[in-house]
Amino acid sequence: MRIVIAGGHGRIALRLERLLAERGDEVAGMIRRPGQAGDLLAAGAEPVVCDLESAGVADVSRHLEGADAAVFAAGAGPGSGSARKETVDRAAAVLFADAAEAAGVRRFVVVSSMGADREPPEGTDPVFAAYLRAKGAADADIRSRAGLDWTILRPGRLTDEPGTGRVALSAGSTGRGDVARDDVAAVLAALLSEDERGAVGLTLELIGGDTPVAEAVRGLAGQPG
Incomplete structure (x- = not known):
């Protein structure tokens, strides 16, 4: 498979690129800064310089031509303000989905956030609230698209502990919890995976647990969306 990952220098994306390359997939990671290319090459991925905040659909879609799947793992990141939650966490996700459809890439996976479907509670930090709203709006847009075989993954609190x-993993609620970026x-x-289709059309919550990853993903088949 050829898989293109937006946000290719992110801490989850670099781990994913390494896993995909090790199993023999062809992986490309979109990055904003050319100086990040070495980290992608070390992970086994092809670096593609493309700024999703300034690019157009045609610019992005040419990088997706011939791909079997696209993954949106980009994010404005810590230290960014509310404005970039809108331009990256929402608008860039929508742009990447538009580009995938234009390039004929059906399989589309989004790394979102637990809590993105709910209005943030009163007292939530304003920037974090903007992040959740942006993620929720992007997810709603992706779920409306008949042209994509989408899956939305919403992890709990991310850690750098070994996986x-x-x-x-559930299409329902897992409850709150931590999960390692490795996992x-x-x-x-x-x-x-080429033969894994049970998660298409599902919005999933993910935390650390007791079920082996392969078994957890196989168990999604037949779950209601």
Whole structure:
């Protein structure tokens, strides 16, 4: 498979690129800064310089031509203000989906956030509230598209602890919890397997748990969206 990842220098994306390259997939990661290319090459991915905040659909779609799947793992990141939550976490996700449709790429996976479907509680930090709203709006847009075989993955609180290879993954609610970035990447890789279609059309919650990743992903078949 050829898989193109937006936000290719992110901490989840670099882990995912390594996993996909190790199993023999062809991986490209979109980055904004040419100086990040070395990290992608070390992970086994082709670096593609493309700024989703300034590019147009045609610019992005040419990088997606011939791909079997696209993954939106970009984010404005810590230290960014509310405005960039809108331009990256919402608008760039919508642009990437538009480009995937234009390039004929049906399989589309989004790394979102737990809590993105709800209005943030009163007292939530304003920037974090803007992030959740942006993620929720992007997810709603993706879910409305008949031209994409989409899956939205909403991890709990991310950690850099070593992955356990065991998770709780559900199209319902998992409850709050932590999850290692290693395990998020492993779940994404499993969702992108050529023979794994049970997660299409599902919005999933993910935290650390007791079920091996491959088993958790296989168990999604038949779950209501």
